[in-house]
Amino acid sequence: MPERIAWILQRRSIREFQNRDVEKEKIKLLLQAAMAAPSARNRQPWHFVVVTDEEKRTQLADLHPSGKIIRRAPLTIVVCGDVEASRNTQTGLCYWTQDCSAAMENLLLAAPALDLGAVWLGVHPTEDREEAVMEVLKLPEGIKPLGLACVGYPGEKKEPNTYYREDKVHYEEFRS
Ligand SMILES: Cc1cc2nc3c(=O)[nH]c(=O)nc-3n(C[C@H](O)[C@H](O)[C@H](O)COP(=O)(O)O)c2cc1C
Numbered sequence: 001m002p003e004r005i006a007w008i009l010q011r012r013s014i015r016e017f018q019n020r021d022v023e024k025e026k027i028k029l030l031l032q033a034a035m036a037a038p039s040a041r042n043r044q045p046w047h048f049v050v051v052t053d054e055e056k057r058t059q060l061a062d063l064h065p066s067g068k069i070i071r072r073a074p075l076t077i078v079v080c081g082d083v084e085a086s087r088n089t090q091t092g093l094c095y096w097t098q099d100c101s102a103a104m105e106n107l108l109l110a111a112p113a114l115d116l117g118a119v120w121l122g123v124h125p126t127e128d129r130e131e132a133v134m135e136v137l138k139l140p141e142g143i144k145p146l147g148l149a150c151v152g153y154p155g156e157k158k159e160p161n162t163y164y165r166e167d168k169v170h171y172e173e174f175r176s
Helices: 003-009 026-033 054-061 067-074 094-113 127-137
Strands: 048-052 075-084 115-123 142-154
Touching: 003 048, 003 094, 026 075, 026 094, 048 054, 048 094, 054 067, 054 075, 054 127, 067 115, 067 142, 075 094, 094 115, 094 142, 127 142
Parallel strands: none
Antiparallel strands: 048 075, 075 142, 115 142
C-alpha cells in the first residue's frame, strides 16, 4: 500500500493526551495543513481560534458533552466559518460547512505526521452549542463554529482503521 494511503488509514480519534504542550511551530504546521484544504470557488471561508489558555479550555469543556477530552488536551483549535464569505452569489448557497470540514480533516490527518493525536468534537449544527462557543470565543455575528479539534501528544495508541466495506461501493449505479 502506498505510504500516503497508509497514513490516511492511520487517522484515528485520540482522546487521551500526555501532559505536554504542543510547540508553536507544530501548531503553525497544523494550521497550514488545514488551510491547504479545497473550498468552493476557493473562497477559503475559514477562521481558526487557537485555544491553549486553561481557563478558556475549561469554559469550552463546560459547554460540551465531551468536555473531559477538552480538559485533557493541551490544545483546542476551533474551526470556524465565515458564512457570507462562503456564499455563492448566483445560487445564494453557502458552502462553509463543506469547506471547514475539509480543513478540519486536513488538520486531523496532519496531526500524526507531527507525532500528535487529535479528535474532532462536533459543534455545528447543534444550535445551543454553537451559541455557547460563540460567546466564549467572542465570535462576531456571521462567524460560525463548525467543530473543535482537541490536539496533543497521544496518551493512547490505536490501530489503523479497517472501515473499508465492499457493500458501500457501487459501480455505475446504486445496487444493494
Ligand atoms: C462531525 C463529528 C463530530 C464528532 N463529535 C465527537 C464528539 O463530540 N465527541 C467525541 O468523542 N468524538 C466525536 N467525533 C469523533 C467520532 O466519534 C469518531 O471519528 C468515530 O467514532 C470514528 O472513530 P475514529 O475517528 O477513531 O476512526 C466526531 C466526529 C465527527 C466527524
